[in-house]
Amino acid sequence: MRAVVQRVKRASVTVEGELKGSISSGLVVFIGVHTDDTDSDCEYTADKILNLRIFNDENDKMNLSLLDCMGEILIISQFTLYGDTRKGRRPSFNSAAAPEKGNLYYRKLVEIVKNKGIKTEIGEFGAVMAVDYINDGPVTILVDSFKDF
Numbered sequence: 001m002r003a004v005v006q007r008v009k010r011a012s013v014t015v016e017g018e019l020k021g022s023i024s025s026g027l028v029v030f031i032g033v034h035t036d037d038t039d040s041d042c043e044y045t046a047d048k049i050l051n052l053r054i055f056n057d058e059n060d061k062m063n064l065s066l067l068d069c070m071g072e073i074l075i076i077s078q079f080t081l082y083g084d085t086r087k088g089r090r091p092s093f094n095s096a097a098a099p100e101k102g103n104l105y106y107r108k109l110v111e112i113v114k115n116k117g118i119k120t121e122i123g124e125f126g127a128v129m130a131v132d133y134i135n136d137g138p139v140t141i142l143v144d145s146f147k148d149f
Contacts, residue, residue, distance in 0.1 A: 001041040001105065002032040002081045003143040007054055011074045011133035013123040020129070021121025026071030028133050032081025033097040033105045034146070041145040042105055046112040048143050049073075062139075072119040076131055077106045099126060 005027055012022035029049055034041070055064040055071065066073060079102060083091030097105065103125045114120045123129045142149055 001034060001037050001045040001109070001145040003045055003049060004030040004078075004081065005049055005052065005054075005141040005143060006133065007136045007139035008074075009134040009136045011131065013074060013076060013121070013132075014130045015124045015127045020123055021074055023072035023074045023119065023121050025069075025136070026119075027066055027073045028131065029073060029075045030078040030081060031075060031106055031109060032078055033102040034082060034095055035097050035101070037097060037101075037105050037145070039108065042108045042112060044145045045143060046109050046116075050113065050116055050118070052141060052143075054139050054141060066118060067116065070118070072121070073113060074121045074123075074131075074133075075106075075110055075113065076123040076129065077102065077125045 008026060008028050010024050011028045013020050050067050051065045053065050054062050055069045057063040079093060079096040082096035083093055084095060085091050106125055110120060110122055
């Protein structure tokens with residue numbers, strides 16, 4: 001499972017002009033599911049995202065997690081995180097999970113996060129979405145359950 005985690009001041013997602021979710025201060029997380037992902041990848045990724053110490057403490061040092069500051073989270077499915085551009089100019093998405101598996105594991109990750117008491121908003125799996133956010137910092141972190149980076 002792969003995630004792009006961005007600290008934001010606010011964020012929202014719309015589909016065909018309809019608001020699907022919005023948050024104030026917290027994280028926007030784009031999630032890609034790999035063909036070989038299992039439940040443990042969902043658990044690892046959720047734990048890593050929730051516990052990343054990327055929010056400022058009273059000394060203005062990045063030392064607090066989303067759980068520590070009870071921020072909000074907007075989770076967006078994005079299979080293109082597994083786009084392989086090593087050959088040619090058109091990305092290959094062979095490593096991205098099929099939609100059924102992608103949706104299943106995306107929803108599992110969302111449930112893990114919700115169960116921690118974090119206000120959680122989501123987009124619409126498989127839809128063309130417009131994501132609007134103000135990156136805070138900017139702070140952008142990459143997470144990969146296979147530890148490729």
